[in-house]
Amino acid sequence: MQNNNLIIDKPVEADLVDRILAKELYAKALGTVYSHLIFGTIFLFLFYSKVELSWLIIWGGVLFSNAIIRFLFIRHWLKMPENQRDQPWMSRMAFMTSLVNGLLWASTVFFLDFYHLPFESVATSIMVFGLAAAAAVYSAYFLPAFYLAVTPYIGSYILYHTTQLTYESALMAVVFGVFGLMLYSQATQLNTTHRKNIAQRIENDHLIEALKESSLEYKKESNTDFLTGVHNRRYFDRMIKMLWKRHLIDEKPLCIVMCDIDNFKTFNDSYGHAAGDEILRQVTKLILDNIRYSDSLCCYGGEEFVLVLPETALDEGCEKIERLRQKIEQHSFVIGDQKHQITLSFGVSSRVPFNMEDYQELVALADQLMYQSKQTGRNNVTVQVTAEEA
Secondary structure, X not given: XXXXXXXXXXXXXXXXXXXXXXXXXXXXXXXXXXXXXXXXXXXXXXXXXOOOHHHHHHHHHHHHHHHHHHHHHHXXXXXXXXXXXXXXXXXXXXXXXXHHHHHHHHHHHHHOOOOOOHHHHHHHHHHHHHHHHHHHHHHOOOOHHHHHHHHHHHHHHHHHXXXXXXXXXXXXXXXXXXXXXXXXXXXXXXXXXXXXXXXXXXXXXXXXXXXXXXXXXXXXXXXXXXXXXXXXXXXXXHHHHHHHHHHHHHOOOEEEXXXXXXXXXXXXXXXXXXXXXXXXXXXHHHHHOOOOOOOEEEEEEOOEEEEEEOOOOHHHHHHHHHHHHHHHHHOEEEEOOEEEEOOEEEEEEEEOXXXXXXXXXXXXXXXXXXXXXXXXXXXXXXXXOOOOOO
16 A cells, blocks of 8 residues: 655655646736737827837837737647647747847836926836736746846836936836835745645645545455455445346346355365465466456355356356366466365356345355255356256
């Protein structure tokens, strides 16, 4: 059984955390495209007819071209299988479109004129503040994005106000600097939080999978005979009820076969329990190799087994079991350097169900027939007497 503690304590792979962060980053990236387009349109409207038009056309053309490229790239990335997302061109595309956005909004300082265009300049500064704040939250999923977007926004405005050489500009430069540091602190803290949350989710997923595996393993062990590996009595009791109900509905016969290894106690006393256990394993393997996939073999207790043959009438079941008896009789069971001949006694019964409980009668009948085989010399197949024969 798997040790759950090993899974709980297993360190989460950093590359897996990075891939999940990247997926969440791109899942939210389309929002940044829309915000850039909206703010860019506002910017062009504010400065239209107030600055040289050719520069606005170039700025707007780069903005909208980059937005379209980024939109198509993000859509393509999200639709691709996860194992194909780490291609070099994709990393370069993400880097270039983010860098273009950063440089594009950094270049808006060349349009500022707080003396002649105070409203437009203040509005542009507010938009850059907003984009920087949004980019900081966005870059919390991927910190290098902070340097590609937020740093150019804030850095260009700090540089602009510093070069104005006025008291007000110096104050604005300090405000932008403090704002930039706050955004960086926020981005790093959010990045740490995101990583911890994702790591915890991965750990929880590992734990859930471990618990499922443990549950399945426990269920398997509770339904399996530890020595032979076949199903046990517990499994048989549940399985026969389900099969009986199905055959009751379909009105088809179900064959039950009880079998027991002949003189097994004598064999154990003569060769030891280890040899007896090996005989049990070899007998079950030989039976499994000679029955259908749809048939079931269960350990009923000790050296006694039960075979369930679905949709099998009495005559067909008798023929199959007789062939099986002969193969077992002719087989040499090897233990160490010794060969042993082992035989089994069988009891075969079959019936088309007519109520939900009569399977118990059929099992009891097969068991009784098996003991008749024991009493009549062993190594034979005893079949129920049909109504015609009676």
